[in-house]
Amino acid sequence: EIVLTQSPATLSLSPGERATLSCRASQSVSTYLGWYQQKPGQAPRVVIYDAVNRATGIPARFSGSGSGTDFTLTISSLEPEDFAVYYCQQRSNWPLTFGGGTKVEIK
Amino acid sequence: QITLKESGPTLVKPTQTLTLTCTFSGFSLSTYGVRVGWIRQPPGKALEWLAIISWDDDDTHYSPSLRTRLTITKDTSKNQVVLTMTNMDPEDTATYYCARRVVAAIDWFDPWGQGTLVTVSS
Numbered sequence: 001e002i003v004l005t006q007s008p009a010t011l012s013l014s015p016g017e018r019a020t021l022s023c024r025a026s027q028s029v030s031t032y033l034g035w036y037q038q039k040p041g042q043a044p045r046v047v048i049y050d051a052v053n054r055a056t057g058i059p060a061r062f063s064g065s066g067s068g069t070d071f072t073l074t075i076s077s078l079e080p081e082d083f084a085v086y087y088c089q090q091r092s093n094w095p096l097t098f099g100g101g102t103k104v105e106i107k
Numbered sequence: 108q109i110t111l112k113e114s115g116p117t118l119v120k121p122t123q124t125l126t127l128t129c130t131f132s133g134f135s136l137s138t139y140g141v142r143v144g145w146i147r148q149p150p151g152k153a154l155e156w157l158a159i160i161s162w163d164d165d166d167t168h169y170s171p172s173l174r175t176r177l178t179i180t181k182d183t184s185k186n187q188v189v190l191t192m193t194n195m196d197p198e199d200t201a202t203y204y205c206a207r208r209v210v211a212a213i214d215w216f217d218p219w220g221q222g223t224l225v226t227v228s229s
Contacts, residue, residue: 001171034215036154043204043219044154055213087154091214095170096144096156 002026004088004099012107019075021102023088028068032092035064035073038101039084047086048073078104109133111143111205111220118226119195125225129188129205136183138162140210143188145179147201148222155201159208160188197227 003026013019023033031051036044046055048064051071061076075082083106088099115127127145134141144159158169158179169177178191188205202224206216 036216043206043222044216045219046213046215046217049213049215053213055215055217089154089156089215094168096159096168098146098154098156100153 001095002029002090002093002097004090004097006086006088006099006102008102009100010103010105012105013078014107015078015080017078019073019078019082019104021073021086021104023066023071023073023099025069025071025090029090029092031067032090033064033066033071034089034091036087036089037082037084038087044087075104080106109207109218111207111218113203113205113220113223115203115223115225117224118228120229121196121227123195125190125192125195125199127190127192127203127205127223127225129190129220131186131188131205131207131220134207136160136162136181136186136188140212142166142208142210143181143205144208144216145188145190145203145205146216146219147199147203149198149201152201157192157203158190161210195227199225200227201225 005024007022033051035048037047038044085101085103111131142161145157160179176193202222204222206219
């Protein structure tokens with residue numbers, strides 16, 4: 001099973017600041033890595049797929065990078081609606097696995 | 108418009124079997140490449156993938172840690188996917204989501220249902 005480790009667990013930032021979230025895989029997942037955003041009381045929604053592609057309707061301030069075992073989700077300038085929990089997920093191997101999440105909170 | 112909605116009991120007793128239904132619209136599970144999966148989330152915790160079923164009847168996958176307790180089936184005519192989980196335990200208390208994946212498209216869970224909270228307690 002591929003283990004995904006996200007860091008940090010919590011990121012305290014102010015609106016307008018840059019957020020950098022990390023996801024590390026225990027073995028290579030190539031670019032089969034996605035990022036989901038989850039707001040309180042809501043289902044997750046995909047924001048980045050295949051490591052670097054923005055999902056439909058996701059603003060350009062969201063970007064993804066990485067391949068193999070190290071991945072980054074960057075939010076260039078945080079808007080109030082971006083404060084949420086972000087999960088990475090791999091689809092390279094069965095079983096599908098999720099990371100433990102990074103909470104982006106308002107400082 | 109693609110929608111999915113989970114339904115089932117909100118409270119089950121320990122050792123009972125849970126049956127959840129995902130009813131969807133806007134797509135067909137008989138279409139090549141379409142999959143529907145189940146994911147759960149204990150309160151305040153991370154997401155955990157459980158199972159997935161595909162347009163291809165032979166292509167079904169389960170979480171190894173729960174494999175002996177899970178069964179996923181589909182009723183294409185009703186646009187439903189059913190997940191059964193046996194021998195429920197309080198640690199299975201979670202919000203259970205279903206979500207769609209489409210192979211060779213954006214092959215990620217998108218969209219998701221609203222989720223249904225299942226509490227396991229005597």
